[in-house]
Amino acid sequence: MTPAIEVKQVYKCFGRLQALGGVDLEIRVGEFFALLGPNGAGKTTLINIIAGLTRASRGSVRVMGHDVVMDYRDARRVLGVVPQELVYDPFFTVRETLEIQSGYYGLKNNGAWIDEIIHHLDLADKAHVNMRALSGGMKRRVLVAQALVHKPPVIVLDEPTAGVDVELRQGLWRFVKQLNREGHTIVLTTHYLEEAEALCSRVAMLKKGNIVALDSIRNLVNSVTGCRVRLRLSPDVLPSTLQPLLSSAEEGYYILALEGYFLLEHVMEALRAAGSQVLEMQILQPDLEEVFIKTMAGTEIAKSARIAETTALPT
Numbered sequence: 001m002t003p004a005i006e007v008k009q010v011y012k013c014f015g016r017l018q019a020l021g022g023v024d025l026e027i028r029v030g031e032f033f034a035l036l037g038p039n040g041a042g043k044t045t046l047i048n049i050i051a052g053l054t055r056a057s058r059g060s061v062r063v064m065g066h067d068v069v070m071d072y073r074d075a076r077r078v079l080g081v082v083p084q085e086l087v088y089d090p091f092f093t094v095r096e097t098l099e100i101q102s103g104y105y106g107l108k109n110n111g112a113w114i115d116e117i118i119h120h121l122d123l124a125d126k127a128h129v130n131m132r133a134l135s136g137g138m139k140r141r142v143l144v145a146q147a148l149v150h151k152p153p154v155i156v157l158d159e160p161t162a163g164v165d166v167e168l169r170q171g172l173w174r175f176v177k178q179l180n181r182e183g184h185t186i187v188l189t190t191h192y193l194e195e196a197e198a199l200c201s202r203v204a205m206l207k208k209g210n211i212v213a214l215d216s217i218r219n220l221v222n223s224v225t226g227c228r229v230r231l232r233l234s235p236d237v238l239p240s241t242l243q244p245l246l247s248s249a250e251e252g253y254y255i256l257a258l259e260g261y262f263l264l265e266h267v268m269e270a271l272r273a274a275g276s277q278v279l280e281m282q283i284l285q286p287d288l289e290e291v292f293i294k295t296m297a298g299t300e301i302a303k304s305a306r307i308a309e310t311t312a313l314p315t
Contacts, residue, residue, distance in 0.1 A: 002065040004029045004154050004185035005050060010059035012045055012209075019045040021209040023059070029153075032177075032186045034196035034217075037206035038296060043189045044084065046206070047158050051081045063154055077105060080147035081156045086139045090132035094123055094142055097131060098149050105150040117145045120175040122168075137164040144172060148179075155179065156187045161195065173199065197221075197288040205295050213295050217288055224286035224294070229256045229267065232280035239274035242267060255284070 007025040011018070020042045027033045037043050048054035050061055052068045052075060061068045066075035089097060095114065102110040118127055121141045126134060131142065144160060157176070161169045177199070180186050190196055196203060197217055205213040213220060228247060231238075231254045238246060238254045245267070247257035256267065261283075271278060 001029060003027060003062070004031065004064060005187065006060075006062040007046070007050070008060045010046070010049060010061060011057045012042075012049065012054065013057045019209050020049075020056070023206075023209070023211055025204060025211065025214070027185060027187060029064075029185055030180070030183055031202060032180050032200045033188070034200035034203040035187060035189045035206065036193070036196060036203055036292060037189075040208075041206040042209040043206055044158060045209075047081065047156055047187075047189065050156065051079060052076060077150065078152055079154050079156065080150065080152035082144050082147045082158060082160045084158050084162065086136060086143065088131045088139055088142065090130070093128050093130055094118070094134070094145075095127045097142060098145055101146045101149045107150060110149070113151065114145075114149065117148055120171070120178075121145055122171055137168050140164050141168060141172075153183070154185045154187070158189050159191065160188075161190065161192065169195075193287075193289045193292055203288070205292065207296055213291070220291045221286050221288060224290055226257060226259045227261055227286075228284040228290075229258060229264065230254070230280075230282040230284055231256065231278060233271070234277045234279050237276070239270050239276060241270045241274070253280075 003026045005025070005027040007023055010020055010023045012020040023042075023046060035043055035046070045054065049056050050063065050068065052072050055069065063075045064078040066072075066078065068075045089100075092100065095118070098114045098117070099110075102108075102114065118124055121144060123138070123141055123145065126138055131139065134142070140160065144157075147155060147157075155176070160172060173195070176186060186199075188196060188200060200217060202216050203213070203220065204211050232252055233254065236252060238249075242254075242256060245256040245258060245263075247255045249255065258264065258267070268278075
């Protein structure tokens with residue numbers, strides 16, 4: 001089956017800065033896929049190349065089999081992108097904005113779908129309001145609506161919930177999950193890792209322009225060794241014998257990083273020997289955030305994760 005998105009050996013340089021260093025990536029049709037990385041990792045650059053907004057220095061990208069350079073018209077028709085930035089035309093209402101967007105794709109009689117989008121994104125009471133009068137969160141909703149107006153089979157969401165309220169997040173994810181169930185491929189970038197873990201099946205992590213982990217979320221999380229224990233003690237002092245295990249401390253709590261569950265007895269023995277009373281104890285299960293932190297710190301977390309080779313752009 002033709003991949004929804006196929007990226008082959010993509011490099012991108014801005015002068016002497018190498019933003020992408022040979023990215024290989026294949027996203028299957030119907031996937032809910034996460035593209036994660038810290039600021040400056042190359043996520044938005046890669047999305048801009050996929051969307052045809054930036055041309056790669058080297059390599060190729062196809063969307064539903066259409067080359068984004070050689071077959072750019074068809075590539076754009078099958079792709080909808082929600083950008084990070086709030087870009088809008090201040091001279092039109094919400095509905096006019098969506099009707100104009102439909103016209104870009106040559107769509108006529110698209111009113112029923114526009115009505116459905118407006119309903120699902122809770123824009124009904126703002127449909128005839130000028131764009132410049134909307135709040136930032138409402139403008140974000142319109143950007144999502146614009147990306148969906150031509151019913152693209154592939155949808156890229158570049159931090160769509162950044163700076164928006166909880167209600168919008170919940171409504172947006174309900175709608176996007178419905179689209180995914182209907183067969184749309186969803187690619188998400190976000191700094192809210194709990195969103196990615198709850199929504200996506202696979203994830204690629206970018207670091208300095210290279211993919212450093214690529215696998216299912218389940219496999220990546222299961223690859224984390226050891227465990228963490230969260231303690232609240234009386235008196236509120238961690239015994240010196242346990243200080244080497246201290247991972248972090250919150251107000252009234254100590255989090256210990258253990259190599260394995262077998263060390264729990266050692267922890268309890270040390271607490272008993274110090275006369276410490278355990279007021280609260282919680283074993284913290286590994287999650288995507290822990291995987292992400294270890295990956296960005298350079299820790300090898302999974303044999304099943306595909307590690308991309310870092311190579312210089314040929315001259």
